[in-house]
Amino acid sequence: MKFYLISLGCPKNLTNSEEFSARLLAKGHEMVFTPEEADEIIINTCGFIDSAVQEAKGEIRWALAQKKAGVVKKVAVTGCLVERFKETVAKEFPEIDTLFSISAQETVEETLTKQGVILEPLSKSLYLPEYKMSLTAPHTAYLKVADGCNNRCAYCTIPFIRGAYRSKPMEDILREAELMTQNGVKEISLIAQDTTSYGTDLYGKPQLVELLEKLLNINGLGRLRIMYGYPHRVTKELARLMAGTDKIFHYLDIPLQHIADPVLKRMNRHCNAAQIRATLDMLKTEVPDISLRTNFIVGFPQETEKDFNELQHFVQEYEFDNMGVFEYFREQGTAAYDMEQIPQEIKAERSAALVETQSRVIDRINKRLLGTTLEAIADGPDFGRTYKDAPDIDGKVTFTKPVETGRIFKARVVAAEGYERELEPLAD
Incomplete structure (x- = not known):
């Protein structure tokens, strides 16, 4: 067939x-x-x-x-x-x-x-796949460490679709990562609905740091990238592990969704604005070159102008390297479905305003990037990403001269406008 x-x-x-x-x-x-x-x-x-x-x-x-x-x-x-x-x-x-x-x-x-x-019921456990191929470039791959979610955010359908949180046994993840490395993968992105909860169901407490420590011992490992962390579960222990090795990209995707406490509470997010700020401040202190990606939802039920203004000021203050903006959409079966809704035109206005705010943030970031040296990975001879950019999600960069595909190298930023940046590869 x-x-x-x-x-x-x-x-x-x-x-x-x-x-x-x-x-x-x-x-x-x-x-x-x-x-x-x-x-x-x-x-x-x-x-x-x-x-x-x-x-x-x-x-x-x-x-x-x-x-x-x-x-x-x-x-x-x-x-x-x-x-x-x-x-x-x-x-x-x-x-x-x-x-x-x-x-x-x-x-x-x-x-x-x-x-x-x-139709078969969702499996209660995750196991090492018997076979796996890459539908991405050969040098980069996703490694799923868990599936499902227990957070029950008021807007989210994932628990209904993917079921309860289920971690993959640590030994299976290590075997999968070893196979990836042996097959030439240079960048392994760890993914789950919430990577920072990894192991809670199997080992009684989060084990992401312990997992990373074991992964770092793999012979020939290129780089690890951590995706989808939950704000208040990002620990100082994790930050210090990242800061102490060049094998983990200094990048973290933390979907925050909002910063105003009234909205966070209605969203059923298990953290508040003070906890979010404390986490981000800790990360920037422990890992000074940390690159942060996040997502925000605008127009969530009963979001006030004050709430939205607080979100805009927060985005200006914390200067995220990459950011997704989503207008809230009413999903049947979620807790937010029956809440008092905001008119679509207001959602659209707020979305456009937040995107514009982030554009000004990127302009400031670009001015600071010019002339600096960053680690990059080549997705092709003349294009790729910096450590600040996850595959398929964030931006890409171009190179001033050809680079071997899959190579991880140092490069100088020679031009930057919006999310388009040009790098000059440096000699080893």
Whole structure:
């Protein structure tokens, strides 16, 4: 069977695509890169927010049109959309040949031989995948250390989709990282819904620092990158570990969502503004060159002008290197769904204003970056990223001269405008 894969959504979903695709390849099936070459289209969907749902449905319609036109024989759909909406997707798209849940991905070859809806309960444990391939560049890879979430934020559908927080056993993560390193991966990004809770379910307390210490002992390890930390669970111990090694990029993705206490409380975030500020101040003290990425939601129910102004001032003050801004969208089944909503035009105005505020922040950061030396990684001969930029999420940089793809090196910033920066590679 020749299959054409469409993988939507976040890096955590991408790792699922990598795992079940590798299982198919190991059994003699072939991945192709145009639908015209394929027997079957497989779509791994996202269903986190409405825009992702609509994107997934658009891809399903396109795939079914390919089937109707005789380009492919079958269409299979899996992922978060299926997990969230289950049988309703089958009712909306009865032409789908195989509609299967996330757990059914673990037996993907057998699953794809079946017709109809295959729903299996989420596994209570995470295990080392038997096979794994990379759908990213060969030198960079995501390593999922946990799945699911227990935080129950008022706006979020993840607990309904991915279930309770489940950590992968430490020895399995180490084996996976060793295999990645042996296969030429230079940058391993650790991902979960909340990496800072890693191990709580297995070992009785968070074990991210202990995991990192063991990963640092892997022979030939390139760099580690930490994604998706929860603010008040980022510890001084973690910061000092990062500061003490060049094997962990001095980068941290901490989705903060807001800074005004009334909004944080309604969001059911388990931290307040004082804790957030204390965490950020600690990180900047312990790791002076720390690069911070975050996300904010504007227009959350009952967000006042005062709340939003506090958020704007906070963004100006803390100068995040990378930042996502999202207008709150009402998701059925979440606690915030029945709260008093804010008009769409106000959400749009606040989103545009916060993006503009961040643009001015980037201008200030760029002035300080000019002439400085940063560690970078080459994604191609003439482009790549600095340690400040996560793959597929943050910005890219260009180089003044060719660099071997996958190389990690020092470079001088010679030009910077917005998120576009040019680096001059330096001699080793």
